[in-house]
Amino acid sequence: MRIVVIAALVLTTTGMSADPGLVEAVSEPNVFAHVQDLAEIGKLHGNRAVGTAGYEASAQYVESVLRAAGYQVTSQTFTLPHYREVTPAVLTTASGPVSAVTFVYSPSGRASGPAQDVGTGCRLSDWAGFRRGSIAVAGRGECSFKVKADWAGRAGAGALIVVNSKPGELRGSLGAPGAKLPVVGVAPEAEIEGQVTVETNTTSSTKVTRNVIAQTAQGDPDDVLVLGAHLDSVEAGPGINDNGSGVAVVLEIAEQMARMRPQRAVRFAFWGAEEVGLVGSTHYVKGLSPQDKAKIAGYVNLDMVATKNHANGIYDSDNAIETAAWEFYQRRGLPAEEVAFDGRSDYGPFMKAGIPSGGIFTGAEDIKTLDQAQKYGGVGNQSYDPCYHKLCDTIENVNRQVLDVSGDAVAHIVERLAFSGSPVR
Numbered sequence: 001m002r003i004v005v006i007a008a009l010v011l012t013t014t015g016m017s018a019d020p021g022l023v024e025a026v027s028e029p030n031v032f033a034h035v036q037d038l039a040e041i042g043k044l045h046g047n048r049a050v051g052t053a054g055y056e057a058s059a060q061y062v063e064s065v066l067r068a069a070g071y072q073v074t075s076q077t078f079t080l081p082h083y084r085e086v087t088p089a090v091l092t093t094a095s096g097p098v099s100a101v102t103f104v105y106s107p108s109g110r111a112s113g114p115a116q117d118v119g120t121g122c123r124l125s126d127w128a129g130f131r132r133g134s135i136a137v138a139g140r141g142e143c144s145f146k147v148k149a150d151w152a153g154r155a156g157a158g159a160l161i162v163v164n165s166k167p168g169e170l171r172g173s174l175g176a177p178g179a180k181l182p183v184v185g186v187a188p189e190a191e192i193e194g195q196v197t198v199e200t201n202t203t204s205s206t207k208v209t210r211n212v213i214a215q216t217a218q219g220d221p222d223d224v225l226v227l228g229a230h231l232d233s234v235e236a237g238p239g240i241n242d243n244g245s246g247v248a249v250v251l252e253i254a255e256q257m258a259r260m261r262p263q264r265a266v267r268f269a270f271w272g273a274e275e276v277g278l279v280g281s282t283h284y285v286k287g288l289s290p291q292d293k294a295k296i297a298g299y300v301n302l303d304m305v306a307t308k309n310h311a312n313g314i315y316d317s318d319n320a321i322e323t324a325a326w327e328f329y330q331r332r333g334l335p336a337e338e339v340a341f342d343g344r345s346d347y348g349p350f351m352k353a354g355i356p357s358g359g360i361f362t363g364a365e366d367i368k369t370l371d372q373a374q375k376y377g378g379v380g381n382q383s384y385d386p387c388y389h390k391l392c393d394t395i396e397n398v399n400r401q402v403l404d405v406s407g408d409a410v411a412h413i414v415e416r417l418a419f420s421g422s423p424v425r
């Protein structure tokens, strides 16, 4: 009986409180501990890029932290094409080497055989007399490069060479991974005769990756604040300021909020494949029904929030997210400034879908001005983050003071927006 009374009392006070204490609850050592764990994963795997073991380890880490805090965690898997040319194409003919360009999404391979002309290679009749194992030589035009490649594959060609109809080497794309044979482009004057050898060296595949998502059990599920950070790094390095820092802040907020009673439900999102074109967040937003979309009051994005040579950037989003961020820095007596709200991170798809978005950002590869150095300290005429997208974006690249302030700033924004039902617009 007594327990019931206390529970009811707690519910009432927190429900009515203007200050639920999220800023007080969020602690830098907790946030930093997550950054360290992600840095260990980065060290072990070299990077945490989409489609790698380092990304999967990061996703499993986030899941385990959320589950331990009592959340039901969901994964949203999606696929994306991946292509990279490892070394340039090599094309040799009886009369010597010919300059050729690998088509995007051409597989790796090496094939030798007699060159055989197939016209444009778009029609069955073009391939009527084709001898299997020959190297098909097709003119540009009449159908897509993919259609030509499909015909060549069915006809048993060892490789396909597409000849440009305009001046210059032909650069083309097959649109997606999955072609069966090497495909290269050449200039119109290229002489492809006799015995030829085509060699391509690429990685072309379809990657499967995922977003990781959890939501507070408390708060109105029809009126949700989404808090998100991209979980993947670039291939060049472990991505600890970009974006282990943002991930760590979201995790700490989620852990602290597991015990709180917000008015709005808060959804925590860890996006995959941001670094290759906002793929995870785009996939997520595209998958929302109009009803799902209408239930999202706003989206707060964190992408780099512990920059070494920092500035306190607030996305210039002209809404309640920006207002709450300004309020935080002003109350702390800290300088801050608007930064471009241009869709360069995962808020882009939300913005395009008309969902009020915003967030904070402490600087990437751009140069800090001398004025900013006066304002924030640090070094002017130097990059905010000299390790941006590099191997050195490790635990050493994290500014703990900035991480501390950013964690509090996000907590303040969430307090303002999730513990009241006022519009985010």
Ligand SMILES: [Zn+2]
Pocket: 230, 242, 243, 303, 304
């Ligand atoms: Zn980033």
